[in-house]
Amino acid sequence: MEYNYREIEKKWQKSWKDSQIYKVSNHSSKPKCYVLDMFPYPSGAGLHVGHPLGYIASDIYARYKRLNGYNVLHPMGYDSFGLPAEQYALETGQHPAETTQKNITTFRQQLDNIGFSYDWSREVRTSDPQYYKWTQWIFLQIFNSWYDHSNNKARPVADLIEIFEQTGNTAENGQRKTERKFSADEWNLFSHKEKQDILMEYRLAYAAYGEVNWCEALGTVLANDEVINGISERGGHLVVKKKMRQWYMRITDYAERLLEGLEKVAFSDAMKDMQRNWIGRSEGAEIEFKIEEPAEHTALQKDGLKIQVYTTRPDTIFGVDFMVLAPEHSLVTNIVTSGQQSAIVEYISYVKSRSDRERLAEVKQITGCFTGAYALNPFNNKKIPIWISEYVLAGYGTGAIMAVPCGDQRDFLFAKHFNIPITNIIGHYYNGEEANPTKEAALTNSDFLNGVPMKDAIGIVLKQIEEMGIGCRKVNYKMRDAGFSRQRYWGEPFPIVYQDGIAHPVNESDLPVELPHVEHYRPGPDGQGPLANIDEWVKAQSGWQRETNTMPGYAGSSWYFLRYMDPDNDTEFSDRKATNYWNQVDVYVGGTEHAVGHLLYSRMWTKVLFDLGYIGFDEPFKRLVNQGMITAKSYFFALESDYTEQIISHNKIENLNTAFRRFKNGHSYVDSNGKLTKNSFIKYLGDMGLDENDFNIKWIKEGEEDFIFLKEESEKMSKSKFNVESPDDVITKYGADTFRMYEMFLGPVEQSKPWDTKGIEGVHRFLKKLWRLFFDDTKGELWNDEKATPAELKILHNAIKKIGEDT
């Protein structure tokens, strides 16, 4: 009798299914344990060996907890809205719902093969109307809320209206600061439209104008991913920044609590670091600089123009040698002198083609343009030239900085490049070669601050500017509000209709707002999504218009862990008793790539739902485990002699590199020494549908030593790299248990590691050995019902103790 994994696994998987052994109840006297995997996007490429790594780890943990007497919630589902399905639809005309269903079937079959202990009766799909009904419902709760900074929580907009009616927004009642101030009387006299516009500035889900990557030729908005150096990936057309009306999540209102919450959860320090850096809290000041108006402008502006800058270093105010505005800054057109007009216009059009990342990344190439205007230092009235440059972003701080070249390296390089004189305010700490951001220096060239240590000067300057009424302390966050609308088809429609330009929530009883059928998936007019093409849907009622944007991928994934608790509820997103019982996710397993996306958004949504009293906890995940990525190794081989000259014509080298990439570890074309012979190489090219003659190959010598190993790379598995490894083959050949054990044996779960099938035989042999402990070819069953000896029990209990300590 030998280890027949096929039969064993088939038998037990059937038994689990028939007896629904992993179905879990919301009612149990046992303690609960919630073990969750990040649900997958069901891509057309199917499951690759990287997906199950985390699933296997969490499955082992879930089984362990079950055996330890816990009532374990261990569900699985699909993040099934997304761009790839829509792209595919655009190319083939197949409905995303169909391809998604097909992909899910494949995924499910692959998952079943591995033998997980999921409770499939709780499966969720974000693209299912019964699911996104509640995504829309939660969106409306967020839309109907504002953030009360006095009580540090979200509250219904109705409360805010009451406050406005009684005190206006001049009294500090915890509202965020806005430019517009009004009294109760003024509020009451505002038109309905004015009131709604004002409320939009407070809502936690709000519409505003923001910049997007606009491609005129394709008539659509593009993801950063789809733009390469200002050119669209598809078609190679020009892409520019364009302002469009967008929906946003006001996640910045939660910045402080998202930071504080990190203290309460067991995430890795690296993960916490990433989130902290992303939120990017900085303490500083906003300072107002007057602008010395050019003679040509004085007739137009009586009151004088001012620039608000944000700085973390008010102590360096006497070292300000120039100002830099973001090119998009609204003041630019007001202050530019006629002499600089054309240069500024030209520069702005250049910046429009640049992404934020490009703008910040290329420090070697310094660009900018003088506006011709000057600001005045509030302390000594020194004239400070005002420039614009791409390294200042409109979205951060006030979109304007005071540049201190002796203390900031980017400012320094800018000053050097444009020959702006540099004031040294840090004495010998500045060497003229590079900036020094020290806080240790005693100030020089700083008027009344001369000799004062910089650390003390910060407080002194802050006090001064507050007394002079030209500035105040300000905490800033690098994080921006999260864009929440997409000009796409395959996402949740917004439950919003417009009447006379005012956004209204759809009645709860009319949810879900279902995705209508479309004839094609091409963009609508003026860069709107495909939904804008369906007039009868947009204007379902006279005088009303539907929102034609859809929600982004992270909408559905921001709350799915709550739906698993009560997946079939059609009167609530999840029953309060169920969320109270299951509470936080005890262990959440997934990749680090979600650090600043999904993991922040879902934390925010949880906090909103908590604030509004719908759930009883405000952090979704108690403990997070980040599994490492399984990369695929690619090997590059070449002839021992000079490969670029001898075997490959230069125009084919790219193509051949792609071919070489597919020589992976354990590949039968490569012998055990990693050597590749002429014959095996030709056979390989043949199998690839390529011909030797395509590559202008000259064989230098024949035999075993023809090729040498050139280089090796590990990269993310992806269809386009020819390096996706499917678990199916492994399971067919060795069985699910070998596969599961092998993935665990590759190395620590948290670590990234290359996929490599060399070791799999060893693991399989181990399982066979284990089998033989119980069955023997000749003797049959080796086990019996005799009591274990004390020595045997000791070994058993040591093992149990060790496992208990390691989890």
Add this chain to the structure above:
RNA sequence: GCCCGGAUGGCGGAAUUGGUAGACGCAGCAGACUCAAAAUCUGCCGUUCGCAAGGAUGUGCAGGUUCGAUUCCUGUUCCGGGCACCA
């Protein structure tokens, strides 16, 4: 460019708190069993000098702290992930 990780034999990795580097497995080599092969079992297995005993050297690279560093510090190179509309 910025933020976060990582680098240890032919390969994946271990070394839990600064204390014998290389556990365990894979691959390889040798042997046992067999007519033979597979399977299984046993032994060897970082590099280098040496018949051996034994010595030297060795955790990406360059320094430093320490009686002692894979581990701590400084610098540096390379690789992976993220950088806001991929999910």
